[in-house]
Each structure stands twice: as structure tokens, then as C-alpha cells.
Amino acid sequence: MSQGEWDRTLAEQPEKLKILYLCTGNACRSQMAEGWTRKLKGEIIEARSAGVDPQGVDPRAVRAMAEAGADISGQVSKHVDTLDEMEFDYVITLCGNAQKSCPVFPARTRVLHVGFDDPPKLAADAKTDEEAMAPYRRVRDAIRAFVERLPQALTGEREGR
Numbered sequence: 001m002s003q004g005e006w007d008r009t010l011a012e013q014p015e016k017l018k019i020l021y022l023c024t025g026n027a028c029r030s031q032m033a034e035g036w037t038r039k040l041k042g043e044i045i046e047a048r049s050a051g052v053d054p055q056g057v058d059p060r061a062v063r064a065m066a067e068a069g070a071d072i073s074g075q076v077s078k079h080v081d082t083l084d085e086m087e088f089d090y091v092i093t094l095c096g097n098a099q100k101s102c103p104v105f106p107a108r109t110r111v112l113h114v115g116f117d118d119p120p121k122l123a124a125d126a127k128t129d130e131e132a133m134a135p136y137r138r139v140r141d142a143i144r145a146f147v148e149r150l151p152q153a154l155t156g157e158r159e160g161r
Contacts, residue, residue, distance in 0.1 A: 026051025
């Protein structure tokens, strides 16, 4: 089935596919994934993001997304426990720590790991702010590529860069 056929099939369904992106701090990768999903797949997927130890939204992540035309400046960092009222079809962990400490979800929820590099960690030794932005842009683009393949990517994707 082509991506277009997937999109049309899901669009005809009364409810959107519900995805939670989970990362440790809910500061960067999960925020980017939520932003891209809302922008690119908002009519067929309802996206949320959360963390196991929320740290606030990373300003460089906001900047990198804005450069690519996706505004995440209004998003906030949330703890996964604050999302109790919503049942998700998929929980996608984006970092190893979130994968290891992922809480238990109802049996119908599929939990997948799609790992992406950690931009703040990669940017830690940067000499300039512009140099620090390079890993943010690279990871932003990798996450966008993954989101563009949704929902088909959910059937076989395990790791991405």
C-alpha cells in the first residue's frame, strides 16, 4: 500500500491514530517529532510528546524547527504521567533512557523504539552557537524523514538517525 493510500485510509477513519513521542527530558527530539507530526500528518495523526524527567523545551530545538517552517514555540515540556487521560495507539521512544524507563501502557498500545542522536550532547563542545546548531538541524531533518513515512514506518521501523 502506498503512502497516499495509507493516508486516505486513515483519513476516512473516524478517529486519528494517536502517537506519543517519549524522551527523557521532553526538551528536544520528542518536541521536534510532535511538531513535525502535527505539521505534516495532523489530519490523520494526533501527536503528543512527554518525558520521564521533563527539562523544558530547548531553545535551539525551537530555532531549528522554525528555520524549517515548523513552529514549536508554544509547546511545553510535560511528564508522561500527566497524559493519563489519553490512550495511545503507539508510544515511540526516541532515546535509550526513555526506552529503558518507559512506563507500562495498556496492552493495546504498541511501544516502539526509534532512536535519534541527542543534539544537546553533540553540541556540548561547540565553539559557537552556529556550530552548536548543526546537530540540531541534522536530527531535525532525520526526524522529519521518519515522520514523512508515517504511518507505514510503524510496522517495521526500529531505529533511525
